[in-house]
Amino acid sequence: MTPAELAEVVLSAAHAVFEDRGLDRAALPAQTTVERPRNPEHGDYASTLALQLSKKVGVPPRELATDLAEQLGRAPGIKSVEIAGPGFLNIRLDAAAAGQLAKVIVEAGPEYGRSDTLAGQKINLEFVSANPTGPVHIGGVRWAAVGDALSRLLRATGADVGTEYYFNDAGSQIDRFARSLLAAAKGEPAPEDGYGGAYIAEIATEVVKRRPEVLELDDAAAQEVFRVEGVQLMFEEIKSSLRDFGVEFDTYFNEKDLHDRGELEKALVRLREQGHIFEADGATWLRTTDFGDDKDRVLRKSNGEWTYFAADCAYYLDKRERGFERVVIMLGADHHGYIGRMKAMAACFGDDPEHNLEILIGQLVNLVRDGAPVRMSKRAGTVVTLEDLVDAIGVDASRYALARYSSDSPIDIDVELWTRATRDNPVYYVQYVAARTASVGRNAAEVGLTRGDAAGFHAELLSHEKENELLKALAEFPAVVSSAAELRGPHLVARYLERLAGAYHRFYDNCRILPRGDEEVTDLHRARLWLNDATRVVIANGLHLLGVSAPERM
Template identity: 50%
Template sequence: MSADSVQNKVAQAILKALALAKSSGELNCELPQRLILDRPKNREHGDYATSVALSLAKVANNQPRVIAEVIVKTLSDNNLLTPNGISKIEIAGPGFINITLESASQAGVVSEILTLGKKYGTSSALDGKRINLEFVSANPTGPLHLGHTRWAAVGDSLGRVLAAAGAEVSREFYVNDRGNQMDLFGQSLRAAALKIAIPENGYHGEYIVDLANEITQANPNFTKLAESDSIAAFRDTGYQLQLAQQRKVLENFGTHFDTWFSERTLYENNFFVHILDKLKSLGHVYEADGATWLRTTDFADDKDRVMIKSDGSFAYFASDSAYYISKRERGFNLCIYMLGADHHGYVGRIKAIAACAGDNPEDDVEILIGQMVKIIEGGQELKLSKRAGTIITLEELVEKVGKDAARYTLTRYPTDTPMVMDVDLLKKNTNENPVYYVQYAHARICAVLRNAKEFKIKFGLNSFSPELLVHERERELIGLIAQYPKIVAAAAQMRQPHRVARYIEEVAGQFHRFYNDCRVLPLGDEKPGPLNSARASLAMATAQVINNGLDLLGVSAPEKM
């Protein structure tokens, strides 16, 4: 019997008691279809608690405590306690119901974890959701910088969390490969190759010189072409090389994309004509001042948006509109955009596009805004990049602190708040460093289990006696690892993967407290017994939870440190 199934059984028992109370006339109100059980912060209040009596008080026209008494009495009278793993049930305060499980029932989560392994924590909460998750989407005109790096870590982790909750997730990188910035990129590369001044509003930094030299060595004739042809040749070749570099850097960072979507393709094979016809048929396109507009003010945008300018060229908003509709026509029923702090204006704009396309902007599209990241080293903020000439690049950050530390730190903070990364702290092998703290806990458990094998202690699914785990530290640890599926589901529903990081830090701390107070390995001439085996099995389950959590963050779980 697993602890999660026990939690479900307890919830179902209370729902059954409510139904019995209603049928007997003791309750007269609509009953909830689902019941949420919470973990009390104070262990003296039991293993689970519910406030269902308080939530029913108004509709039942009765005092919460009276309703709680009805529930507890019905549970007892109908023999719904012990068969569902409940050893004690009490009413507290104005009507909270506190539930204490039998030791063997509570510890059953260890068996569940050992049975499910890597699948522990997955659920069907988002079954049926086909999600297009777009993030990073940097211009292919330079290295990925710190702003991109935050989304590279968080976006990838969010994709993993959403998939763990049952969603079908496609990770997408939108390549902004048309427009004026691409021409400036070509001009900058050509100027660097010819050793003439790069345009003031062009691209600067060592990478431009390096890229120009690479292109020239492979294509010496590019500098001899007519200026417009030369710019185009440098632009297109530089674009392919820079895009390949971005792919390589992201893959090395552990961030994989299922689709690299080119903006250019929106204007190929009459696709944009199809998009425009669709929006016209829905009555939101009009002509004015020689330009073609989308009437987004119908849906709370601050102004209507130009799609085709009076000179016949496409506005960037045309790409925004076509790209959104492309996602929906590819079968995604939720489009999540992860944008930088300077893109707040896009929120209303994209939602208006969705509404103009006949969708529900509250259900079909979400925009997440990520705030800025600062890097501190030696007490000073780092701003300049040797390679890019601007902000620190993803590669430079990884060189300084390592992939695991970078990914973990970038993901453990809510993205809607600015954050500071302390390079010196992330290099420390101490408990002050969160990623080291969690990885060390996993490595410590692996070391304990290796020693357990030397003592010939049997542990694992077939050598586990849950009823032996009655120590308070054991119950605290068991209760915490039982929460992992709930944490993952909440992280997915709220689009907050940082919840997983903070949770596994809590698990690491709880394991250390358990290990200090509950001997897993025998001392001196002690012979190992069933309790050592049970505790080793609990340690093994704890390692699995930490491993699973780190995997959702794209961070390794070392067995030795």
């Protein structure tokens, strides 16, 4: 019996109690939930339904709980129900009902853990969005791992998600990038405000190879060639790096397109219609202070140039007009000040900033070895890049390490820890269970042990304490996925997988799955193989949500 099925049984019992007592069934919720007690000795699941309904119907909670417990005690699969405190219900399942979960999971396969919790929500999820002036640095890599995992979680819970990478390919930073490339091609030092690093020389060389006539042009014309070609080359490299990291985007959106299509003028017209535009000092302003911003924002400068914020406004409007009800933007730690102005901007468009716009801020990441920060990349010149991280610990460890912590917490990634083939390496600890469950399956086949058909599955035999503990852990997975999606926290999945791995190891150490020597294969062996394979399914499903592989051998 799954937690969702038990919750339905509890709600059905409440309907029966209300009918017997003549209470108004309109007070009953459309659905309810059950939770794991903090103390396993209190039972398998707990319900607070009696407490929730007590005031609505004027019946003391413990009295209502007594009736609910009596009704639940008659339900198939429930071993006992105890009342605790003012009206908590502690429920124990019989072994057969608990053990059936193994079959449910194996038969569901990749679908186990998926739900329609967020069905009907259309979400635009923008993450990474680094300027195309250099390789993806380690802060952006964090968003690549977390953002991709979050997109998987949102889709697993029924949301319609569009992932998006925004290339800031317009503005002064692109001019500095083009001047840096031109200087490198000429063999001159980088401009004082330019970009350094070996990658600049590499890209400059490639531009000259593609456009050998570029160095014969005057500086203005040459700089434009380096801007167009250089941005394209950097763009291609960034996409290739992310693809190798397992991250693909539905849309790659260029800021320059907003300018070329007149989208900034369109946004200005819309904001003017809403009554939030004013002119001062020769510039055009958006009155964001009306919605809590600390100051009003310039959209167009007195010299006619658009500001970055104007492009932000146009980009947000473009997303909303593409049908996205909720716009989620992941930004780095240095962008915390953007929240107020972006929320105010959404309100200026007439949107609800608490519903239509969500901004997530990620904290800093450091790569350390022997307790000291890893030196900056030789190629990038100033930062540790995606390639540096992957070269140090691999793709799987990188993605798991970055997704394992709440994004609002700074983290140090210890190279020694994350490359260690020991249990204190979290990704190894979890992936080892994936490999061990697969190994058990192979070994079982060699000795003639198969699960058999579902009809021959004796769930009631899974009565050992460690089997029950593992079943409880497996039952938590759908709720963990839903919570992780709603709370935007892939780290909840990682921490769950580590708890599940621990439960499996304890089961494996205490409950022999395979027969010894000439020992006859029994129904208990088959039941335990179902449980082993159910664990394999959940570990694989969970790792997939994080974009991490579930190896069959290690």
